[in-house]
Amino acid sequence: MEKYEITMTPTRRxxxxxxxLFSREALENGYGCQCAxxxxxxELARKPIDGQISLMDFLKAENGG
Ligand SMILES: [Zn+2]
Structure with a gap:
């Protein structure tokens, strides 16, 4: 009797x-090279930009602080 192993690991897609995904790098990333x-x-766009001031700092500056 033959057994078929069905793998449904999400990291394969x-x-x-x-x-x-076929390449080892893609499997590690979880994304294809284009999507990576x-x-x-x-991710970079989500991170705060250097020199960006917080809202509180902005309000302080507006009030002559
Ligand atoms: Zn993709």
Whole structure:
């Protein structure tokens, strides 16, 4: 009797577009190489930019602080 092993690991598919991943790097990232670039850019965009002031600092400056 033959047994078929069905693997449904989410890491085998790109978490962004759902494409199957084959390269080791893609499997480690969880994204295809194109999507990894997009995700990296999105992560960078989410991080606060150097020199950006908080709302409290902005209000203090507005009040002549
Ligand atoms: Zn993808």
């Amino acid at each position: 790109c978490r962004r577009c759902g494409r199957l 670039k997009h995700v990296r850019q999105e």
